[in-house]
Amino acid sequence: MKQVFGRPETLTSVPTHYCPGCTHGIIHRLIAEVIDELGVREKTIGISPVGCAVLAYDYFNCDFVEASHGRAPAVATGIKRTLPDSVVFCYQGDGDLASIGAAEIIHAATRGEKITVIFVNNAIYGMTGGQMAPTTLPGQKTTTSPRGRNVESAGYPIRVAELLSSLSGVAYIARVSATSPANVTKAKRAVKKAFETQINGKGFSLVEFLSTCPINWGMSPLEAMKWVDDKMSVYYPLGDYTRVPEVG
Amino acid sequence: MQEEVIFAGFGGQGVLLIGQLVTYAGMIEGANVSWMPSYGPEMRGGTANCTVVVSSREVSSPLVVEPTSLIALNKPSLDKFTPWVKPGGLIIYNSSLIESLPERTDVRVLAVPANEVANEIGDIRIANMVALGAYLATTRAVGCNTVLDAMKKVLPERRHNLIPLNRQALARGIEIASVWHSRDQGEVSGAQ
Amino acid sequence: MGEKVLMKGNEAIAEGAILADCRHFFGYPITPQNEIPEYMSRRMPEVGGVFLQAESEVAGSNMVYGAACAGARVMTTSSSPGISLMQEAISYVAGAELPCVFVNIVRGGPGLGGIQGSQADYFQATKGGGHGDYKLIVLAPASVQELMDLTVEAFDLADMYRNPVLLLGDAILGQMMEPVVIRERAKVDLPPKTWATTGAKGRPKNVITSLSLDPAKLEEHNLSLAEKYARISNEQVRYMTYMADDAETLLVAYGTSARIAQAAIDMARERGLKVGLFRPISLWPFPYDALQLTAQGSLRVLVVEMSLGQMVEDVRLATGNSKSVHFYGRTGGMTPTPREVLNEIERIVEEGI
Numbered sequence: 001m002k003q004v005f006g007r008p009e010t011l012t013s014v015p016t017h018y019c020p021g022c023t024h025g026i027i028h029r030l031i032a033e034v035i036d037e038l039g040v041r042e043k044t045i046g047i048s049p050v051g052c053a054v055l056a057y058d059y060f061n062c063d064f065v066e067a068s069h070g071r072a073p074a075v076a077t078g079i080k081r082t083l084p085d086s087v088v089f090c091y092q093g094d095g096d097l098a099s100i101g102a103a104e105i106i107h108a109a110t111r112g113e114k115i116t117v118i119f120v121n122n123a124i125y126g127m128t129g130g131q132m133a134p135t136t137l138p139g140q141k142t143t144t145s146p147r148g149r150n151v152e153s154a155g156y157p158i159r160v161a162e163l164l165s166s167l168s169g170v171a172y173i174a175r176v177s178a179t180s181p182a183n184v185t186k187a188k189r190a191v192k193k194a195f196e197t198q199i200n201g202k203g204f205s206l207v208e209f210l211s212t213c214p215i216n217w218g219m220s221p222l223e224a225m226k227w228v229d230d231k232m233s234v235y236y237p238l239g240d241y242t243r244v245p246e247v248g
Numbered sequence: 249m250q251e252e253v254i255f256a257g258f259g260g261q262g263v264l265l266i267g268q269l270v271t272y273a274g275m276i277e278g279a280n281v282s283w284m285p286s287y288g289p290e291m292r293g294g295t296a297n298c299t300v301v302v303s304s305r306e307v308s309s310p311l312v313v314e315p316t317s318l319i320a321l322n323k324p325s326l327d328k329f330t331p332w333v334k335p336g337g338l339i340i341y342n343s344s345l346i347e348s349l350p351e352r353t354d355v356r357v358l359a360v361p362a363n364e365v366a367n368e369i370g371d372i373r374i375a376n377m378v379a380l381g382a383y384l385a386t387t388r389a390v391g392c393n394t395v396l397d398a399m400k401k402v403l404p405e406r407r408h409n410l411i412p413l414n415r416q417a418l419a420r421g422i423e424i425a426s427v428w429h430s431r432d433q434g435e436v437s438g439a440q
Numbered sequence: 441m442g443e444k445v446l447m448k449g450n451e452a453i454a455e456g457a458i459l460a461d462c463r464h465f466f467g468y469p470i471t472p473q474n475e476i477p478e479y480m481s482r483r484m485p486e487v488g489g490v491f492l493q494a495e496s497e498v499a500g501s502n503m504v505y506g507a508a509c510a511g512a513r514v515m516t517t518s519s520s521p522g523i524s525l526m527q528e529a530i531s532y533v534a535g536a537e538l539p540c541v542f543v544n545i546v547r548g549g550p551g552l553g554g555i556q557g558s559q560a561d562y563f564q565a566t567k568g569g570g571h572g573d574y575k576l577i578v579l580a581p582a583s584v585q586e587l588m589d590l591t592v593e594a595f596d597l598a599d600m601y602r603n604p605v606l607l608l609g610d611a612i613l614g615q616m617m618e619p620v621v622i623r624e625r626a627k628v629d630l631p632p633k634t635w636a637t638t639g640a641k642g643r644p645k646n647v648i649t650s651l652s653l654d655p656a657k658l659e660e661h662n663l664s665l666a667e668k669y670a671r672i673s674n675e676q677v678r679y680m681t682y683m684a685d686d687a688e689t690l691l692v693a694y695g696t697s698a699r700i701a702q703a704a705i706d707m708a709r710e711r712g713l714k715v716g717l718f719r720p721i722s723l724w725p726f727p728y729d730a731l732q733l734t735a736q737g738s739l740r741v742l743v744v745e746m747s748l749g750q751m752v753e754d755v756r757l758a759t760g761n762s763k764s765v766h767f768y769g770r771t772g773g774m775t776p777t778p779r780e781v782l783n784e785i786e787r788i789v790e791e792g793i
Contacts, residue, residue, distance in 0.1 A: 043639035045510070048649075057647045063637035065509045066649035068532050071502035074494070078506020078514070079637070081490045082464060086510075086639055104502070107495035268617065272446050275619045283446070283617035287472060287555070308703035310616050310696075313777045401446075 008032035010041045012061045021214035021221025023178040024052060027120060028059055030184070031089070034192045035062065038199065044087040045079055047072040051093035052126040070101025073108035076115045087198060089116040095125045098134040098158045105164070112169030112203035116194045119160060122211040123232060130216030134158045137235055142216070157235065161208045165241040171203030173241045177210040177233065179225040190240075210236055249279075249304045251389040252312040254329050256297035257321030257342070262376035265402070266319070267298035269380065272398035273390035274302035282310040295325040302389050317387055319379050321362065326350055340382050342375065358382060358428055365420050374410075374417040381421020386429070392418060442622040449584045450475035450614040453543055453607065454483065456591030457515050459625055462541070463489035464514040466503040468496055468522060471555045472611040473545035476517040497522040501529030501542075508538035509648045511636035513595050517543035519611070520561050521552060523569070530604060531570030535650030537665075539598035541591070542576075543607045545614040548773030556773025557611035557696060562750035565608050566724045573662050575669045577605040577676060578723040580694040584618035590721075592625055599630045601672055608723060610746065612696045612775065678721035679730050683709065687716025689785055690738040692731065692755050694720050697744045697776070704744075704781035715785055723751070731758040738763065740788060744781055745769040764793055 007013065010032035018024045035041050041062050048056040050069035057064030067075040072090035080088045097105050097119050108115065124142055125131040132142040132149060135157045139148040149157075161175045172194055176187035187209065194205035210232045212224035219227060253270070255263040264285050274281040285298040299312040317338040320326035323346045326339075333339055335354040344363030360382045362375035384392050395418065399411050447455070454476045457465070465484060467477040477493065484491035490507075494500030500516050507514040518526060523544045533540055546561045548554040563569075565578045577597050581587045587609060594605040637646045652658035682702055684690060689708075693701040698719040708715040718734050720727050735741055741763050743752040749767045756765050768784040770776045 042641035045637045045639060047506075054651060057649060061640075061645055063640050063645050064647045064649075065506070065637050066536075066647075066651050067505070068502065068528055071499065071505075071529075074499040074502035075506035075509070077492070077499075078464070078466065078503035078508070078512075079510045080506075081492060081503070082507045082510035082512040082514075083638060103495050104499050107499065268446070271617060275444060275446055281446075281619060284612065285615055287611075287615055307618070307699075308706060309700045309778050310612065310618075311700065311775055311777070313779070 008036045010035040010044075010061050012059055014058050016059055017055060018052065019213075019215045021212055021224050022052075023209065023211045024120065026178045026184060027118065027209055027211070028056065030188045030191050031091075031118060032060065033188065034195050035087075037192070038195055040087045040195075040199065043085065044089070045083070047076050047079075047088070047090045049090070049092040049096040051096050053091050053093060053120065054127070056091050070096050070099070071104055072096065072101065073104040073113065073115070073117065077108055077111070077113050080113060080115050084114075087116075087195065089118060089195070091118050092120070093126070094119070094121045094123065094133045094135040098160050106167070109164045109204045109206070110167040110169045112171070114198050114201055114203060115205075116198045117206040118191070119206055119208040120211045121160065121208055121236065122213040123157070124213050124216050126213045126216055130213070135160070137231060159236060161206070161236075161241040164206060165243050169204050170206070170242070172197040172205040173208075175208040175210065175236060175238050175241065177228055177238060179228050183238075208236075210238070249302070251300075251302040251317065251387060252315045253300050253317040253319065253383070253389070254297055254312065254315045254332070255300065255319045256295055256325030256329055257376070259296040261296070261321045262373065263296055263319070263321060264298050266376045266380040267300045268402050269395050269398045270300050270302065270390055272402055273394040276394050276397060277390055279303060279390075280305060280307045282307045284310045295322070295328060297325060297329070317383065319383050320346070321376065321379060322346070338386060340379055340386070342379060344375070358386060358425060360421060360424055362421075365424070366417060369413065369416050369420065371413060374413055377414045377417035378421040378424070381418035382425040383421075384418070385422040385425035392422065442624070444619045444621050446617050447584055447588075447620045448475055448615065448617050449587045449609065450545065451479050452584045452588040452620050453517065453591045453609070454479035455622070456588035457541070457595070458483055458487060458489075459588070459622065460513065460592040460595040462513040462515050462595060463487065464507045464512040465489070465491050466494050466500040466507070466514070466516050468494050468500050468518065470497075470519045470522045472547060472557075472614050473517050473519050473543070475614070476543070497525035498528065501526035504540050505529050505533055505536075505538060508533060508540040509637045511633045511638055513599075515541040515543065517545065519545045519547045520549050520558070523561065523564070527570035530576065531572050531574060532650050533604045534570075534574035534576065535572060536648050537602040538604065538648070539602050541594045541598055541605050541607065543591070543609065546608065546610045548771070554773040555611065557613070557775060558746050558771070558773050559610060559695060559697060560747040560750065560771060561608070562723065562745070562747060565606055566726070566754075574665065575603075575672075575724055577601070577603055577672060578608055579605065579678070580608045580721055580723050581613065582695050582698045582719065584613070584616065585620050587613060588620055589623065596628045596630065597676065600628070601668060603668065603672070608695070610696050611773075673725040676722055677725050677727045677730065679727040680719050680721060681734060682717040682719070684716035684718055684734050686714050687737070688714040688739045689789060690735050690741050691715060691717045691744055691781075691785075692720070692741060692751070693717065693744040694723060694751065697746055700776055700778055701744045701781060703778035704785065707778060707782045708785050713785060713789060720751070726754045726758070728754070728758040731755065732760075735759050735763055740764050740766065740793065742766045742768060742785060742788060744776060746775060747771055766793070
């Protein structure tokens with residue numbers, strides 16, 4: 001009998017610790033499928049962040065390094081500069097990438113490091129219990145913005161894809177979501193393109209996923225998916241943000 | 249033998265270079281040597297200086313606060329380091345830029361019009377070499393020919409064309425010291 | 441034996457790293473160690489290596505973490521405020537047992553401090569500057585030759601024990617020039633880096649992490665680190681002595697202070713005072729036993745440091761209550777002169793304390 005669906009080789013059989021309705025699992029699977037399809041599992045090194053995905057190394061069946069909070073792009077730089085033929089990807093959340101690791105992501109991007117970053121933006125600090133993130137929407141309630149994010153005092157959420165797209169080292173950058181089969185298909189195309197960009201030596205690539213956190217958002221999984229489509233996608237429009245910036 | 253010398257002047261007068269030349273020459277001659285520069289903001293605008301130790305024994309402290317010799321190419325460095333010089337030591341100062349004599353009676357003092365001599369030869373940048381020549385002739389810490397050998401190592405290749413000019417400047421410095429010695433200090437044959 | 445060349449201390453460190461087959465350098469400019477990244481930016485491309493100027497010491501030290509994960513011989517260098525920023529990565533590499541070399545060309549602190557030489561980072565270097573139960577191997581050279589030789593050795597020690605090594609210099613050592621003989625490197629048998637994350641080709645995946653959410657497992661890991669640290673303490677204690685055999689007054693100093701102490705000892709001996717020197721070269725592991733033994737015949741101990749007195753605590757641990765331990769130091773980038781040290785020797789000898 002022909003098998004039409006199964007676990008990608010790049011995923012382990014370990015059940016994940018992610019909450020119901022969270023899209024980390026889908027994103028993991030998309031990355032694993034792409035690595036399988038590109039046939040690069042044996043030369044891939046992943047870097048997990050500090051955040052909900054800190055244990056990603058348990059779920060991926062490839063070499064993995066756990067970085068300190070926000071430093072994944074610097075760690076990835078060290079690895080890639082040592083092993084230029086390897087495939088190196090960072091898996092980072094919004095607090096990790098856009099707050100504490102803002103300097104590292106900007107400089108890895110502007111250097112055109114030949115790495116791929118999967119940026120999972122769910123507008124909240126999930127692992128620590130639902131605090132305000134750099135990407136928390138205006139008015140959004142969190143445990144450290146109990147009356148809703150007040151932009152007067154807390155400032156505005158960061159649009160990472162738009163921000164990084166101005167840098168000449170960025171060869172591919174896109175924002176996707178995993179809220180529907182159609183969006184998942186588009187997301188996978190983006191992930192694949194990002195890895196291909198790295199493999200072809202073109203420069204830095206990043207895919208920003210709008211993701212969910214039903215537990216900390218206080219929603220059902222379905223409501224969370226709808227919130228991504230109705231609210232997050234308005235502030236953070238989906239699409240390809242790659243520019244071919246003028247160099248020099 | 250333990251020669252502990254401070255070379256001091258404005259940044260750009262080449263005091264670090266002549267210090268390095270003495271250090272390198274000492275090394276070639278088999279002596280124990282060390283070179284310690286001033287660095288950082290102190291060098292911007294103020295005085296630049298370096299301390300050189302040339303010794304027959306292992307160099308213990310590379311820092312020198314009681315030098316046996318001082319070569320001062322400008323007034324601020326002369327003022328700063330004059331009190332440091334060991335009694336019986338030597339002060340060579342650039343009389344082209346410094347009018348007043350150092351206020352010490354317990355040391356030997358040699359005035360070298362380094363800038364004027366350098367200008368006569370045709371390049372103000374070699375004033376440091378004139379002073380170095382006078383120093384070598386007076387102390388014989390290292391040989392003048394060894395300093396010329398050291399120049400080939402210390403100067404980058406593209407600057408080797410300056411060596412003949414530097415040799416001329418050294419010779420003039422040696423001459424000045426010799427005249428001074430034969431007049432004030434008895435017979436000394438400084439020129440080598 | 442190679443030719444004698446005149447080198448700046450900072451350059452000797454850089455060339456020492458090249459000699460040790462270090463081919464990856466990540467750094468960020470800070471005085472007084474800028475000659476090292478400058479030298480590396482010129483030299484690394486010549487030997488097919490990687491030089492990268494990082495956006496910060498935080499990033500640079502995490503690049504070191506990454507390169508070490510990938511199996512590289514890797515180094516970063518900085519000075520006190522920059523080393524403070526690297527403490528995060530240092531704790532992580534120690535926890536993940538990654539071989540790599542850090543260099544601290546110490547300047548006066550605290551805070552932004554100054555740029556003159558200091559030894560005020562002793563506690564940070566030897567007592568755990570970052571979080572958690574860990575130790576760095578800390579080496580303290582006292583000459584330009586030693587800066588080079590100990591840099592070469594640092595890489596072997598790092599690989600041998602899978603442990604970060606810190607070379608603790610100071611601005612004076614970094615800036616000074618002395619003759620150096622570039623020696624052929626002794627080949628050391630080192631374990632293969634089978635743990636490195638180089639891609640899981642033909643083997644199960646490798647994972648490098650310092651995370652252990654189960655406290656029992658973390659304790660087990662820390663106990664295995666402790667076992668390693670005990671082994672290093674047995675095998676890697678380094679020190680030297682100078683005129684210590686008949687010394688009634690034993691000076692204890694490392695790095696630049698040891699050079700100054702040696703000059704003071706020469707002056708004291710000329711005056712007929714029996715003074716000697718004990719110089720720790722490995723600050724961790726600290727030579728407690730050797731110091732206790734050396735100090736046995738002395739009447740008193742005088743610790744000389746370019747700080748308010750940090751190593752003096754280890755000296756007291758070594759000698760216990762059996763000796764009076766005195767301290768003389770200058771701080772903030774000031775350096776004790778040999779005459780000042782001599783005065784202190786004379787004072788404690790005269791007072792019979």
